[in-house]
Amino acid sequence: MVANLLNMIEKILLAHSDSDTKTVSPGDIVNVSVDRVMLLDIAGLHPELINNPPKEAFDRSKLAIIFDHFAPAPNIEMAIGTSKIRKLAHKLGVNDFYDYGRAGISHAFAAERGWLLPGRIIANTDSHSIAAGAYNMLSRGLGTPELLQVICTGRTWFIVGETVNIELNGSMQSPTESKDVFLKLAGEIGDLPNENIEFSGEGIGQMTMDQRSVVSTMCAELSVEFAIFPYDKVLKSYLKNRAESYFRPVRPDEHTEYSRYYSFDMRDIPPMVxxxxxxxxxxxxxxxxxxxxxxxxxxxxxxxxxxxxxxxxxxxxxxxxxxxxxxxxxxxxxxxxxxxxxxxxxxxxxxxxxxxxxxxxxxxxxxxxxxxxxxxxxxxxxxxxxxxxxxxxxxxxxxxxxxxxxxxxxxxxxxxxxxxxxxxxxx
Amino acid sequence: MKRVITGRAWVFGDNINTDLMYPHICYTLPEGERPKYTMWANRPGWPEIVSRGDILVAGKNFGLGSSRPAASNLLGVGISAVIAESLNGLFLRNAVNVGLPAVSSQVIRSMVTEGDLIEIDLTEGNFRNLSTGGSVAFRSLPEFLMDVIDAGGIIEILKRSGCLDTEAL
Structure with missing residues (x-):
C-alpha cells in the first residue's frame, strides 16, 4: 500500500489532527479536534457526570444537549437525571438545549439542523453516531465519561483502522428498502471490529439521504470504527439552504487501496430479516x-x-x-x-x-x-x-x-x- | 493500577454484547445494584460466583453494542481485566476510560479453560496460562491509554487537571 494515498476517513482524521504529520496509516493513533459535541439525556444516569460536571465547555456554541433516549421521562430515576442535565445546560450556558418535544433522536435531528456536514467530526455518546457517515463525515459512539473530556477540551483520539470498500451497484427494486440492503451485507460480510467501511459504486447516486442514513446507522452493528459515504449531488442538494456553515467534502485519492473489496448489486436483494x-x-x-x-x-x-x-x-x-x-x-x-x-x-x-x-x-x-x-x-x-x-x-x-x-x-x-x-x- | 494482572479465568464465547453486560434494567437501578445483572440473559447468577480479581476471557467481537457503561458493570462484578479474540472499539474506549484493561489476542480462547489461573502482563504484552504453562504475546495498549488505566479512568485525569467541578449537579 502506498503510504501517501489516503481514503476519505484518513483525510478527515488528518485534517483534524493536532500533529504536524502529513499522513496517517492503519495502526496510528490520532488526536483530533471535534467540530460539534452532543450530550444526551441518558448522561443524567451517569454518576460520574452528575457528581463531577464540567466547569465549562471548550466552546459552548459547539455543544448541544438533546433529550432523546427516554423522552419524556418514564420513571423517577430519569426524571431526576434529566432535571440535573437541565441544570448543566443552564450552568454551561448552552443555547442548543433541546428538551422533550424539541428535537427527537439526536442523529436524525442533527441532519435536519444542518450540523452533519462533509469533512466534519462530531462527538456524541451514542453508539449509532456512525449515522453521520452518510453525510461524508465521521462520528462514532464515545461513552459518557469520554464525552466529559471532549466537553472540557474539544478533543479526542481515534485509532486508524484498516478500511474495506463496499461497492453498491444497481438500484433497489420495490418492495426492498435500504434496511434490506444492510441486512444482506451484514449477513455476508459479518463483523469488522476495529475496521472502517467506505461505500462506493454507482448505486449510491440512486439512494436518498434517508436510505444512506439507514445503512450508515446500522454499520454500528458490524462493530466498525467508522463508515462513510461519498459526497455527491444528492448530498449537495440535501445540504442546500440547510448547512449551518461552509464545509469541505472529501474524496478518496485516486488509486487508494483498501484492505478488502465487496460488491453488491442492489437489484438482486429481496426483503431480508x-x-x-x-x-x-x-x-x-x-x-x-x-x-x-x-x-x-x-x-x-x-x-x-x-x-x-x-x-x-x-x-x-x-x-x-x-x-x-x-x-x-x-x-x-x-x-x-x-x-x-x-x-x-x-x-x-x-x-x-x-x-x-x-x-x-x-x-x-x-x-x-x-x-x-x-x-x-x-x-x-x-x-x-x-x-x-x-x-x-x-x-x-x-x-x-x-x-x-x-x-x-x-x-x-x-x-x-x-x-x-x-x-x-x-x- | 498493577501492570501484571493475575486471576482466575471466566471464558465466554463470541459476540458478547453490551446489552448482555449491562441490561436495560441497570439504567434505573442504584449504582451499586447494577453489576448484579451483568450477563443476566446469557449467564444468570454469574456475578455471584465471580471473585474479585478474576479475568474475563472471550471470543470474537467482545463488546459489540451501545455506549452504556458495560465495562463499569464488569468492574463492579470484580473483573480485573478482559482479554478477547477481538474487541469492539467503543467497548475498548469505555473500558479504558473507567480503568479496566482490555486487550486482544486472536488465539486466546484456544489457550484457556475456565478456571485456569492466568496472567496478563500489560507492559510487555505477554499472556501466560499459569495452569497449563502456555504463553502468547499480544499487542500492548498504547502508552497514553495505559496512562488512563493507571490513573483509574478518564474522570480521575480530568479531576486532576481541574476541568471538573467537585460540587454535584
Missing amino acids: ALPDSVSRNTKPVSELGNIPVDQCVIGSCANGRIEDLESAARILKGRKVHRDTRLIVTPATPEIYRNAERLGYIGEIIDAGGMVTNPTCGSCMGGHMGILADGETAITSTTRNFRGRMGSREAKIYMASSATVAASAIKGYVADPSEFLGGAFS
Whole structure:
C-alpha cells in the first residue's frame, strides 16, 4: 500500500489532527479536534457526570444537549437525571438545549439542523453516531465519561483502522428498502471490529439521504470504527439552504487501496430479516423464514423512524387493519418527521389501521419505554438491535427487518414479505 | 493500577454484547445494584460466583453494542481485566476510560479453560496460562491509554487537571 494515498476517513482524521504529520496509516493513533459535541439525556444516569460536571465547555456554541433516549421521562430515576442535565445546560450556558418535544433522536435531528456536514467530526455518546457517515463525515459512539473530556477540551483520539470498500451497484427494486440492503451485507460480510467501511459504486447516486442514513446507522452493528459515504449531488442538494456553515467534502485519492473489496448489486436483494439475538451473519430473505407469529411490531429508531419509513408503513397499512393477535407501535425519529407525516396523511393511515403512533424518542428500541416485551413474546422491528433482552424480557425474541416488512407483518400477524401487498420484483 | 494482572479465568464465547453486560434494567437501578445483572440473559447468577480479581476471557467481537457503561458493570462484578479474540472499539474506549484493561489476542480462547489461573502482563504484552504453562504475546495498549488505566479512568485525569467541578449537579 502506498503510504501517501489516503481514503476519505484518513483525510478527515488528518485534517483534524493536532500533529504536524502529513499522513496517517492503519495502526496510528490520532488526536483530533471535534467540530460539534452532543450530550444526551441518558448522561443524567451517569454518576460520574452528575457528581463531577464540567466547569465549562471548550466552546459552548459547539455543544448541544438533546433529550432523546427516554423522552419524556418514564420513571423517577430519569426524571431526576434529566432535571440535573437541565441544570448543566443552564450552568454551561448552552443555547442548543433541546428538551422533550424539541428535537427527537439526536442523529436524525442533527441532519435536519444542518450540523452533519462533509469533512466534519462530531462527538456524541451514542453508539449509532456512525449515522453521520452518510453525510461524508465521521462520528462514532464515545461513552459518557469520554464525552466529559471532549466537553472540557474539544478533543479526542481515534485509532486508524484498516478500511474495506463496499461497492453498491444497481438500484433497489420495490418492495426492498435500504434496511434490506444492510441486512444482506451484514449477513455476508459479518463483523469488522476495529475496521472502517467506505461505500462506493454507482448505486449510491440512486439512494436518498434517508436510505444512506439507514445503512450508515446500522454499520454500528458490524462493530466498525467508522463508515462513510461519498459526497455527491444528492448530498449537495440535501445540504442546500440547510448547512449551518461552509464545509469541505472529501474524496478518496485516486488509486487508494483498501484492505478488502465487496460488491453488491442492489437489484438482486429481496426483503431480508435478521433472526433473533444478533445481526451479522444471521440474516436471510423473509421469503425463506416460514411462519413466525409476532406479538409486537415496531417501526422507529435513529435508523428507521424516518419519513420514508412512515410513508412505507402507511402505504401498506392504508385501508387495512393490524391483525388482532399483534400490535403495531410507530415512533417517528423527530418532531419534523412527525409533522411531515401528519401533513402527508401517514399518521392518520397508521392510526386508522390500528397502529399506535408515539412521540419521537429512542423508545422501545433500547427497551427503555414505549413497548417493552414480556417473557415468551416475539417482536419484529425495524429499529437498530435484536440482542437478547434488548427490548425487555430476556425470554423475548426479536426479529429485525425493513419498515415495509414490519408493516406487512402487523397486518398478517406473522413475519410477512411486503411483496404480498406491494407486488414487485420478488413476488 | 498493577501492570501484571493475575486471576482466575471466566471464558465466554463470541459476540458478547453490551446489552448482555449491562441490561436495560441497570439504567434505573442504584449504582451499586447494577453489576448484579451483568450477563443476566446469557449467564444468570454469574456475578455471584465471580471473585474479585478474576479475568474475563472471550471470543470474537467482545463488546459489540451501545455506549452504556458495560465495562463499569464488569468492574463492579470484580473483573480485573478482559482479554478477547477481538474487541469492539467503543467497548475498548469505555473500558479504558473507567480503568479496566482490555486487550486482544486472536488465539486466546484456544489457550484457556475456565478456571485456569492466568496472567496478563500489560507492559510487555505477554499472556501466560499459569495452569497449563502456555504463553502468547499480544499487542500492548498504547502508552497514553495505559496512562488512563493507571490513573483509574478518564474522570480521575480530568479531576486532576481541574476541568471538573467537585460540587454535584
